[in-house]
Amino acid sequence: MTLFRASIATLGALFAAAGCASAPKPTAELSQAHSLVDQAEQSGAPQYASADLAMARSKLQQADLEAQKHPDLSLRSAQEASVDARVALARTNAAKAQVALRDVNAATQTLRNETDRQSMQSEMASPNPPATTP
Amino acid sequence: MVMHFKSSLGTAGGCALALFLGACATTSPESESALDQARAAVERLQAQPLAAQRAGKALQDARDALGTAEAAERAHKPPEEVVHLAYLARRDADIGEAVIAEQTARDDMAQAQAQRERVLLEARDREAALARQQALLSQQQAQQSQRQAQTAEQEASDARQQLEAMQARQTERGMILTLGNVLFDTNGDTLKPGADELVSRLSQFLQNHPDIKVRIEGHTDSTGSDSYNEALSQRRADAVASALENRGVPVARIQAVGRGKSAPVAGNDTSAGRQQNRRVEIIFSDAQGQFASG
Numbered sequence: 001m002t003l004f005r006a007s008i009a010t011l012g013a014l015f016a017a018a019g020c021a022s023a024p025k026p027t028a029e030l031s032q033a034h035s036l037v038d039q040a041e042q043s044g045a046p047q048y049a050s051a052d053l054a055m056a057r058s059k060l061q062q063a064d065l066e067a068q069k070h071p072d073l074s075l076r077s078a079q080e081a082s083v084d085a086r087v088a089l090a091r092t093n094a095a096k097a098q099v100a101l102r103d104v105n106a107a108t109q110t111l112r113n114e115t116d117r118q119s120m121q122s123e124m125a126s127p128n129p130p131a132t133t134p
Numbered sequence: 135m136v137m138h139f140k141s142s143l144g145t146a147g148g149c150a151l152a153l154f155l156g157a158c159a160t161t162s163p164e165s166e167s168a169l170d171q172a173r174a175a176v177e178r179l180q181a182q183p184l185a186a187q188r189a190g191k192a193l194q195d196a197r198d199a200l201g202t203a204e205a206a207e208r209a210h211k212p213p214e215e216v217v218h219l220a221y222l223a224r225r226d227a228d229i230g231e232a233v234i235a236e237q238t239a240r241d242d243m244a245q246a247q248a249q250r251e252r253v254l255l256e257a258r259d260r261e262a263a264l265a266r267q268q269a270l271l272s273q274q275q276a277q278q279s280q281r282q283a284q285t286a287e288q289e290a291s292d293a294r295q296q297l298e299a300m301q302a303r304q305t306e307r308g309m310i311l312t313l314g315n316v317l318f319d320t321n322g323d324t325l326k327p328g329a330d331e332l333v334s335r336l337s338q339f340l341q342n343h344p345d346i347k348v349r350i351e352g353h354t355d356s357t358g359s360d361s362y363n364e365a366l367s368q369r370r371a372d373a374v375a376s377a378l379e380n381r382g383v384p385v386a387r388i389q390a391v392g393r394g395k396s397a398p399v400a401g402n403d404t405s406a407g408r409q410q411n412r413r414v415e416i417i418f419s420d421a422q423g424q425f426a427s428g
Contacts, residue, residue: 079218080218083229084225086225087225093232094232094233097239098236098239104250105249108246119260
């Protein structure tokens, strides 16, 4: 009985491997890919990593289309969509950190220029600053 | 997926499956190229300084994914499967690069913020120092102008006292010293020797107060013609001016005017009054060289 069941399962598996079809729909991978693409979209990827995001979207669309007829192709597309979305997220985070860094440095430079100009003006106004004790 | 089925295989199907796998597996140029790209990406990531510290997890993921892809290749999995796994490895390496870039920016951010704090502090210090310097400067200026005012006041007071000692009097035309008729011969325009002491004190006074100017006015009584009196009074004024010049008072500080009988100080109907009217007046300017407009 047990042996018989095992043989049925084996036969099914053989068909699966040979035809590369009839695997179950990759529900978990699809939902993970959707969630990662959403996350990337909301984190600013459209601005900072649009190419990666576009790839992720396109592969996700393909994964959805193939979910029923070609579950194995759908699985690959979903996994690639996920990794593309994660690249988009990582690049977005890097770009944001770099922009923030540039902003702080620019503000510092502006302040420094201002102070330099002020001190130059004050030196011109009083070429011989008075001694500290009158 | 295939591995999973293989583990649950009964002995009966083992050979058959091996045949199927063999049929699917070929080494293809696409999978080789995809693997090469993935290897290069992982190596690039590893070569980044501090890759392990800054993106340890991403680096590990990329290595694992590359291992999986290479294992699939060795197991002669279908090329599209190998290409897919190699792609995942390459993209994991991309994530690692981005994580390093982000971490580097964050590390630099700490320094940039510290730098900004320093510059802010410097700016505040500099402004405070500037304000202190300004305050000190205006305090010094105030003290200086106060000292100058005191000095000027002291000088004016000294000058007035010295003039009063010479019998000058305060009038609305300023301090005036009147040289009486006795210093000149009747109808004469030469100073008598008795005037020497007064002229000497006067010139000494003018040397001590170099900003004070004098106007010397000659006056007569009403006896005689206008032209005679004006000429006489001018000559007497000139005589006093010359005496001062001879003692070193610059000519620019002296005006000499003959006013004849135009400005009597007493009636001309008595001899005492006429005597008072025959006089030379020395009018003193203030310390700025200005005469009172009296």
